[in-house]
Amino acid sequence: MSAPTTVVSLKIDGKDVSGRADETILDVASENKIHIPTLCFLEGLSGWGACRLCLVEIKGSHKLLSACVTKVAEGMEVTTDSPRLLKYRRMVVQLLFAERNHVCSVCVSNGHCELQNLAQVLGITHIDIPYRYPTLPFDASHDLFRLDHNRCVLCTRCVRVCDEIEGAHTLDVMGRGIDCRVIIDLNEPWGSSQTCTTCGKCVRVCPTGALTRKGTGVAEMEKDDQFLPYLTRMRGSQS
């Protein structure tokens, strides 16, 4: 017999909804077709709470909380959309654009990029924040894949999928603050990695053009991360 499930009722954007106590605000919102923008979140991976796009207002709390990691609670009153939240979300996306060298017109992921989509959805027509134009390396040493730091947003989806789903933990992050960078093993060229299984999951979950498959044109570089919920579910049913 499975443990009893605690069910709670709450309000999201004024709508009465129900949820299991182990669900996040984002889970319950998507069940109810309430859209909250996300970037570092990906169904099937552990919550990370780092991009701050899914911040929501909760009545009684003076702090904004990320919907992807905050569990629902009885009587909670959540606001997912307000002028203030929209302003902050726009700034997050702008900060990301200004951080590295995101030039959509020459990007292999143009048209299939989650950062680009976010900018469109949030109505960002230009970037008010000065571009930083850092000089960043590019790793094309792997037979099949490329890692372009210029287009990385440090969402760590690749790091998490490699560790949690593939179990290889080839990818991780080094450095601090603005100097953070996704690395292969102990900062080695991808092509010489002994741990990479060449499964390609990292490429499939990458929201931007930072991780791409070689030999694909702009129109073909469609990311497909729908395998993830399936894999997680199947693994869960095995254990």
Next chain:
Amino acid sequence: MTAEELETIAQEEREACGRKKHHLHVCMAAGCLSSCSDRVKDALEAQVKAAGLEEHCQVKPVGCMGLCAAGPLVSVADQNVMYKEVTPDDAADIVGALKTQQPVQRLHCRMDVPFFARQKKIVLENCGVIDPERIEEYIAAGGYTALHQALTSMNTAEVIAEVSRSGLRGRGGAGYPTGLKWSMVAKAGGATKYVICNADEGDPGAFMDRSVLESDPHRVLEGMAIAAYAVGASRGYIYVRAEYPLAVKRLKIAIRQAEKQGLLGHNIFGTPLSFEIDIRLGAGAYVCGEETALIASIEGERGQPRPRPPFPAESGLWGAPTLINNVETFANIPPIIRQGGQWYAAIGTEKSKGTKTFALAGKVNNTGLIEVPMGITLREIIYDMGGGIPDGKKFKAVQTGGPSGGCIPEQFLDMPVDYDSLVKVGSIMGSGGMIIMDETSSMVDVARYFMEFCMTESCGKCVPCRVGTVQMHDLLTKIIDRKATVRDLALLEELCDMVRNTSLCGLGQNAPNAVLSTLRYFRNEYDELLVEDDAEPALADAGAKENAS
């Protein structure tokens, strides 16, 4: 170990001490050591030997005496005399003066000045009095009796009630009620629980925890053991930064001694309580002072914060309920148990009880460590105790709370120092760093300095802190370089608001404080640096527009 054995150790120690007529205390904490107090101690020992006074005179290494600006410090405990700026060459005169009872005038440091007289020492009561490397001295000063009392005559609820009654609030900076935190961990389910002491003190200009660990490490161990009993933990960690080698060394010695005496380990005082403490060294990341990042670091992960809730009290180290308190918080526990929460609550203000240690630094005559009752005014601290501003300069602002805090201008000097008043004027209590600035400091420079600190210490996990701090730093640099316009300042203010409200942890949330508080009180200094708006920025925007689309 039993109460009788504890008393025997204390008795023997007091008798051994009583056999000596003179007691020369030499400060051997980091401040005085850096000006060679170890050589002063050697010279004093040699002179005592030469004068044939070995039988009557004890030369003892002790912890911090507070007035670090005038180190190395030596005190003659039996004559209540303190000497400042002592060199090895002065040893002969000091030993010579023992007989005449006439202090050496050129070295004499008066003890009746406000710097010493206005202090109320609870946390620092043993600092500069006992040898931090000998457990016997701590026991002779009443050490470990609070642990015995808690374990043998109080149940866990009574211990927590006593801490709650004291009104003690977290001394790490945020001021969360300690008793409430303890009761949450005590109530949390699970067989395994942890107690963590946060000794990752990293604010620029702050050295309170360092002094406590270097001068009286057993006090922290005792506080942790009492906490372990109260919340039901059997394992503790002290997370101390590796930049404090002397504190680490003395902690290690203290833990070994306490284990040997049966004051840590299995069945402490013959009760069911078993508690072991391990040290974990921080590798130099400021953000690891944030509790969830600290926990990640102990677990061997990258030192990055996790979203809260869940709070560590519910799910902390390895998912188990975890109590995290700061060094000074734990150091307050033994006296609270010994003398009662009521006694502690009588000190301080209505909402901020007890005392607080502050590290005075910057443009103030008496730099050093002080412990004062809450509610004392900034003016009393800076002018009476600190001796005012050197070289006849004018006071400009005092920075409290480290990089997370803010700058307080002259008009608030008569404000009482407590958690809520400091927040009201845009700063925070913080861990107790107090940097005093005179008229020569540019407040925009100060803001940039703290922003640079936050920028380089950002872990890089969340976007607002990782990128926002860099953008704010660049804008501040632009202002200082006299290249910024009104629009840049407006963007800076917008970023401040956004980073403060959207960052994942306290580091990012408080990073804009230095800018916000200086803008609030010294806006004219920013305005003076701005230049006229011209057509250039508009062109730059047009370039960015193309990139994004």
